[in-house]
Amino acid sequence: MKLPSALHRSLRSLSGAPLGRWRFFAVALLTACTSESSSGPNALRLPLINDPILNPVLAPDIGSILINKIIFSALVRPDENLRPVPDLALSWTTSEDGLEYTFNLKPGVKWHDGENFTANDVKFTFDQIRDVKSGSRLGSDFAAVAGVEVIDSLTVRFRLKAPFAPFLALLGYNAGIIPSHKFRDRKLLDATDFSRSTPVGTGPFRVVQAASGSAIVLERNPLYHGAAPALDQVIFRIVPDVNAQVAQLLAGELDIVPIEPANLPSVERAAGVDVVRNPIVQHVYVGFNQQRAIFKSALVRQALDLAVNRKAIIDGVLKGAADMPRGTIPLVLSEFFDPSLPVPSYNPDSARKLLVKAGWRTGDHLMLLDGSGKPFAFTLLVDKGNPTREQAALAVQQDLRRVGIDASIQTLEFATLVRDRVLPGKYDAVLIWWTTPPDPDQFSFYASGQDNNHVRYVNRRVDSLLAAGRATLDSTKRRDIYRQFQREELSDPPVLVLFYPRELLAVNRRLRGLPALGLRDALRHAERLSVAR
Amino acid sequence: MTAFLLRRAAHALTVVFVVCTVTFLLVHLAPGGPAVLADPKLTQEEQAAIEERLGLDQPIPVQYGIWISRVARGELGESFLYQVPNRRAIAERLPNTVLLAGSALLLSVLLAVPLGLVSAIHRGGVVDRVVSGVVFLAMAVPTFWLAILAIFTFAVAFPVFPAGGATTAGASGSLVDRLSHLVMPAVVLAAVTTAELLRYMRSSAQTALAQPFIRVARAKGLRERTVAWRHVLRNALVPVVTALGIQLPRLVGGAAITETVFAWPGLGRLGIQAALGRDYPLVMAITLFVSAAVVVVNLLIDVLYLWIDPRIRLEA
Numbered sequence: 001m002k003l004p005s006a007l008h009r010s011l012r013s014l015s016g017a018p019l020g021r022w023r024f025f026a027v028a029l030l031t032a033c034t035s036e037s038s039s040g041p042n043a044l045r046l047p048l049i050n051d052p053i054l055n056p057v058l059a060p061d062i063g064s065i066l067i068n069k070i071i072f073s074a075l076v077r078p079d080e081n082l083r084p085v086p087d088l089a090l091s092w093t094t095s096e097d098g099l100e101y102t103f104n105l106k107p108g109v110k111w112h113d114g115e116n117f118t119a120n121d122v123k124f125t126f127d128q129i130r131d132v133k134s135g136s137r138l139g140s141d142f143a144a145v146a147g148v149e150v151i152d153s154l155t156v157r158f159r160l161k162a163p164f165a166p167f168l169a170l171l172g173y174n175a176g177i178i179p180s181h182k183f184r185d186r187k188l189l190d191a192t193d194f195s196r197s198t199p200v201g202t203g204p205f206r207v208v209q210a211a212s213g214s215a216i217v218l219e220r221n222p223l224y225h226g227a228a229p230a231l232d233q234v235i236f237r238i239v240p241d242v243n244a245q246v247a248q249l250l251a252g253e254l255d256i257v258p259i260e261p262a263n264l265p266s267v268e269r270a271a272g273v274d275v276v277r278n279p280i281v282q283h284v285y286v287g288f289n290q291q292r293a294i295f296k297s298a299l300v301r302q303a304l305d306l307a308v309n310r311k312a313i314i315d316g317v318l319k320g321a322a323d324m325p326r327g328t329i330p331l332v333l334s335e336f337f338d339p340s341l342p343v344p345s346y347n348p349d350s351a352r353k354l355l356v357k358a359g360w361r362t363g364d365h366l367m368l369l370d371g372s373g374k375p376f377a378f379t380l381l382v383d384k385g386n387p388t389r390e391q392a393a394l395a396v397q398q399d400l401r402r403v404g405i406d407a408s409i410q411t412l413e414f415a416t417l418v419r420d421r422v423l424p425g426k427y428d429a430v431l432i433w434w435t436t437p438p439d440p441d442q443f444s445f446y447a448s449g450q451d452n453n454h455v456r457y458v459n460r461r462v463d464s465l466l467a468a469g470r471a472t473l474d475s476t477k478r479r480d481i482y483r484q485f486q487r488e489e490l491s492d493p494p495v496l497v498l499f500y501p502r503e504l505l506a507v508n509r510r511l512r513g514l515p516a517l518g519l520r521d522a523l524r525h526a527e528r529l530s531v532a533r
Numbered sequence: 534m535t536a537f538l539l540r541r542a543a544h545a546l547t548v549v550f551v552v553c554t555v556t557f558l559l560v561h562l563a564p565g566g567p568a569v570l571a572d573p574k575l576t577q578e579e580q581a582a583i584e585e586r587l588g589l590d591q592p593i594p595v596q597y598g599i600w601i602s603r604v605a606r607g608e609l610g611e612s613f614l615y616q617v618p619n620r621r622a623i624a625e626r627l628p629n630t631v632l633l634a635g636s637a638l639l640l641s642v643l644l645a646v647p648l649g650l651v652s653a654i655h656r657g658g659v660v661d662r663v664v665s666g667v668v669f670l671a672m673a674v675p676t677f678w679l680a681i682l683a684i685f686t687f688a689v690a691f692p693v694f695p696a697g698g699a700t701t702a703g704a705s706g707s708l709v710d711r712l713s714h715l716v717m718p719a720v721v722l723a724a725v726t727t728a729e730l731l732r733y734m735r736s737s738a739q740t741a742l743a744q745p746f747i748r749v750a751r752a753k754g755l756r757e758r759t760v761a762w763r764h765v766l767r768n769a770l771v772p773v774v775t776a777l778g779i780q781l782p783r784l785v786g787g788a789a790i791t792e793t794v795f796a797w798p799g800l801g802r803l804g805i806q807a808a809l810g811r812d813y814p815l816v817m818a819i820t821l822f823v824s825a826a827v828v829v830v831n832l833l834i835d836v837l838y839l840w841i842d843p844r845i846r847l848e849a
Contacts, residue, residue, distance in 0.1 A: 050806055053615075053616060058616070061568075132582040133582055135583075136579075137572070139576070139578075140574060140575070140576050143576075192616060192617050195616060196616070209702075209703070211625075211700075211702075211798065213799070213802065214699055235702045235703050237697075237698060237796065238796060238798065239698075239796040240796065240802065244681070244696070247685060247696050248688075250685075251684070251688040253688075253695060253696050413565055413809075415565040415566060415567075415811065416566075418572075418573050419566045419570060419571050420564055423573070444574075452573065452574060454573065
């Protein structure tokens with residue numbers, strides 16, 4: 001059958017027309033785009049993976065925490081050495097017994113809506129934080145607070161239940177101050193408009209537009225209490241997919257994108273993009289459930305420590321974006337980290353010797369067996385979807401096999417892993433991490449019987465050291481306590497610390513003023529950031 | 534007609550009810566739990582307070598009963614993740630999904646119907662062979678890959694279109710701006726739909742071409758163009774309209790991936806985020822809404838048949 005020529009013609013004209021228009025359209029767009037970027041406002045654009053909750057007390061996820069740091073100022077903020085410095089508080093005094101902190105607030109501070117900021121707002125914020133029923137996500141951070149008292153409109157006093165050294169670091173971490181006048185007749189959770197689109201803070205930028213699933217647009221706060229922000233706008237774009245975030249960075253539509261080591265090749269070659277590797281307060285580790293008989297012995301955990309080739313993981317999997325660990329207190333807490341500690345060695349032979357000393361013997365195929373002939377086998381959990389951690393788990397598995405231990409890997413969604421396995425203690429081993437405030441306090445993680453001690457680590461000496469560490473305000477004494485703790489960790493490791501990750505940020509080369517901190521802490525200094533034309 | 538519609542409406546209600554019940558069971562039986570509770574730092578007390586507030590301390594059958602009674606009163610509940618009424622969460626995203634899925638569907642029909650017709654009439658010809666090749670390619674390539682490829686080609690290498698979003702954030706959002714954001718996701722989303730529709734169109738046009746009435750039409754001395762557009766097309770459209778009805782839920786599902794990669798603020802992405810975060814109320818609200826929409830559209834398509842093909846009777 002021959003195609004009738006009339007139909008032929010009509011088809012040709014059908015396909016010809018849109019093509020021509022398409023080209024015209026593309027050219028028009030191209031000119032539109034170029035003219036926009038040269039005359040638009042000085043804006044910084046960052047990605048979020050989901051719509052944030054714009055209330056620091058309720059914020060449940062990292063995205064919300066990040067954006068809230070530039071909307072809501074806190075009493076203090078961390079400087080470039082992660083030490084707390086004044087923000088909304090001008091100065092403070094601590095009572096002799098360490099139980100009372102009195103803050104003198106900065107005068108003349110205005111909320112984004114023009115109202116005056118006062119001590120009442122501070123009291124209101126911490127009353128909400130400490131009320132479990134308010135929906136607060138910061139309750140455990142401030143469990144040590146007994147009460148907050150307004151002395152006068154610019155003075156506020158915190159009473160603690162016991163001396164608590166991390167207090168100031170926690171004040172500058174996630175505890176943005178919220179305005180009491182916005183919640184006079186309603187609960188935090190009912191103030192949907194506030195937490196979705198019209199938050200009111202005292203930070204350097206205020207929200208002017210919030211479109212669900214699209215973007216949150218913030219504008220310079222003309223009433224800001226600190227140095228005038230250099231940027232006109234900060235825009236958080238909701239981009240759920242990491243690869244799409246990288247593509248948007250390369251297309252010049254985003255300025256800062258947190259990336260995975262696997263993304264490095266695609267951004268390192270790109271013109272106009274720099275990669276920043278800032279240390280963060282985090283340790284990534286393999287936690288062994290010490291309620292399981294095989295992990296009870298400190299000798300076994302020492303052996304596991306020797307059996308894993310961390311250098312290979314850092315170079316191979318993380319492409320160098322991590323530091324060699326020496327215990328659970330990360331390097332970036334330079335005041336407390338003990339640099340004289342030995343760098344962990346990789347020594348499978350010594351590991352095997354230790355395991356033999358702990359009562360294991362070698363069976364078929366060099367696999368380890370216990371007295372009754374049962375193999376040294378367990379399941380290692382890792383969260384699904386993060387290639388870096390999945391590959392690190394594989395490396396750990398292979399290293400352990402070399403010393404005769406049979407680890408099988410199970411990947412689970414993070415929420416499932418935490419809720420169903422780690423919290424109820426239904427697991428053998430897990431590859432996971434802790435991100436902490438800029439303070440060495442690890443009492444809740446590694447003191448026996450504590451809520452966050454998921455590995456069920458029990459060591460009385462560590463208990464007393466960690467208890468003393470959080471109760472000691474004198475920084476020299478405190479440093480000595482944590483150095484002793486780090487020594488103790490060598491002989492009885494609570495977890496197998498794999499590395500201290502560095503945060504990989506792909507940034508627009510024209511970005512200026514980014515402090516050498518993790519993004520969480522760097523955004524507390526948003527007024528310093530700018531994008532050169 | 535009225536009896537037919539009533540019967541179909543009863544049908545539709547049953548379908549929606551079954552879909553919602555099954556979804557309710559599935560999301561609650563899935564491992565894990567609401568992301569709002571998946572914080573390793575939560576204390577027992579905080580966890581209990583959250584569970585009580587969200588109603589998660591009740592047994593699942595009780596939670597189901599509460600959900601059903603709320604729906605009966607027209608309430609869709611409140612999202613765990615976004616802390617807003619689900620009705621609002623859906624309403625904010627719906628226009629974007631309708632725009633994207635609608636554009637993709639329109640594009641698909643405009644491409645698939647004429648090309649499928651030409652392929653069938655001119656079986657084995659150049660158009661047919663080229664189109665078949667492209668169709669198989671489009672069906673074989675995963676959407677997310679096609680989307681990333683499109684972004685790297687047309688936003689990074691040759692910056693013609695924006696890499697993502699529905700508008701330029703912080704800008705006024707002119708028509709040109711909106712359209713330029715729409716082009717890539719709509720084309721990517723349309724790729725698979727077009728490929729499938731085209732195959733339906735081609736084969737049903739072939740079937741129609743073999744019918745005696747086409748020979749009669751030709752014997753009457755009608756021009757080939759009239760035969761093709763009047764006789765073949767109309768008869769070939771019935772199965773294609775059915776295929777269109779099937780595409781609708783798939784467009785919302787497929788849109789979830791496209792919406793995610795292109796950062797398009799639509800309903801599909803909202804659904805994905807809700808499912809991943811075990812945002813039970815939002816998952817249920819979206820399920821209810823989408824299943825109702827699909828059922829209604831299918832009902833409309835049944836009515837459309839009558840207009841396309843008078844041989845179809847209501848009783849059928």
